[in-house]
Amino acid sequence: MASPPAPVAPPVAHRDSGSLRPVIGVALVAALGGLLFGYDTGVISGALLTIESDFGLTPLSSGVVVSSILVGAMIGAAGAGNLADRHGRRPVLVTAAAIFTLGAAMASFAPSAAILTAARVVLGLGIGVASNLVPVFIAEIAPPLYRGRLVGLNQLMITLGIVLAYVSNYALEHVNHSWRWMFGIAAVPAVLFGAGMLAMPESPRWLALRGHTERARAALTRLRGPDDPAAVEAELAEAATRAGDTAERTARKNRWRTLTSRSVRPMIVAGVGLQILGQASGVNTVIYYAPKIFESSGLGSSSSILATVGVGVVNLVMTPVGMVTVDRIGRTKLLALGAFTMTLALAGLAATLAAGGQHSSVAWLAVAFVILFIAAVATTLNVVVFIIPSELYPLRIRGTAMSATMFSNWTMNFLVSLTFLTLLDTLGGAGTFTLYAAVCALLTVFALRCVPETRGKSLEQIEQELLTK
Structure with missing residues (x-):
């Protein structure tokens, strides 16, 4: 036992x-x-x-x-x-x-x-x-x-x-x-x-996992500063305890096989599911094909390029807002709020494109919905998409689990980018973005039901809580 x-x-x-x-x-x-x-x-x-x-x-x-x-x-x-x-x-x-x-x-x-x-x-x-x-x-x-x-x-x-x-x-x-x-x-x-x-320095947690206690202590002292050695020792003891326990439980298991074990499976579902739904929301198609989207809404070529520059600026400016917010309200709430806002923005874009016409007012309304979508993505999804999986997985298989997670991210990115123009030709702009809005709505539910909150907890606490559920 x-x-x-x-x-x-x-x-x-x-x-x-x-x-x-x-x-x-x-x-x-x-x-x-x-x-x-x-x-x-x-x-x-x-x-x-x-x-x-x-x-x-x-x-x-x-x-x-x-x-x-x-x-x-x-x-x-x-x-x-x-x-x-x-x-x-x-x-x-x-x-x-x-x-x-x-x-x-x-x-x-x-x-x-x-x-x-x-x-x-x-x-x-x-x-x-x-x-x-x-x-x-x-x-x-x-x-x-x-x-x-x-x-x-x-x-x-x-x-x-x-x-x-x-x-x-x-x-x-x-x-x-x-x-x-x-x-x-x-x-x-x-x-x-x-x-x-x-x-x-090398990651002190990886050093602790490998039994390099002195090197881990030196790395932590460098990272935390020399003024509070007691805090360094406490953090090192916490890391060493979880590293030892993790090593004992997984030493004889293949890392990839461990990813499918009952205790780890919910973490993989959360991490990989976030990548798949996040990419399937159409976020990168908006980045890659923004000029084409704007032209289809009625903007001229030069105005479409100008609007695309605006998309890039909003993406850059809003990212620090999400960085500041994520440690205050938490990962799950931020992701769910962002996915809900993305749903509304894409639904609005779909409705605008369905209204048709080449009036400049309609075209710029489409631009406004795209800007809202990018602002929501930059402050929420794009911030947590890397944070959440980097925190969820047990130390000993963290790198391997991240490989599975990011492989799913890039694969879905490739598939969505490959199919976007075909969807646009088949379903039209309104149908395509209605489909993406539905994925965003699903992402909202997924965030609330499947993604555990990790704010303010050490990696060792997160691992213990998730493995003992």
């Missing part, structure tokens, strides 16, 4: 902002992975026009170049977690930086569309690894009371990376072979990311 879980000490709260400075610095360095994620995702929008001209691409080959990054992301997300559980978070993130650098160089000097496609797959590998491990690494170094907003730095940097990609596209538009420069300059933050991660 299994022994009951050991009692867990209460979480250690940091009493002053000064003690947060070291962990904020480490989180910012790790979040450079999110910046590269955003930049390498967004840069293709401006680069594609000159790529098509230089290589004489057809619509099909252009689609292959664009979508190849998603294939790489699926592979990277699937493989990164198991490596991180075996070898640590930091070395795998350093490897991701090297992959980003290699991909930027390959894309910049690509002599053919085939090599460029291969480079995009390499960049996708880096994105998949970063999307998996950056939230996990930040979650494992962060104090409980500030973990949500610190993990949210990843999403903020993703949106910043997208905006920087748009800016570089604009700035380099008239440079010869501009797309080569657009891809190549990404090597600079990639090198900074790798050098920065080499100087960062």
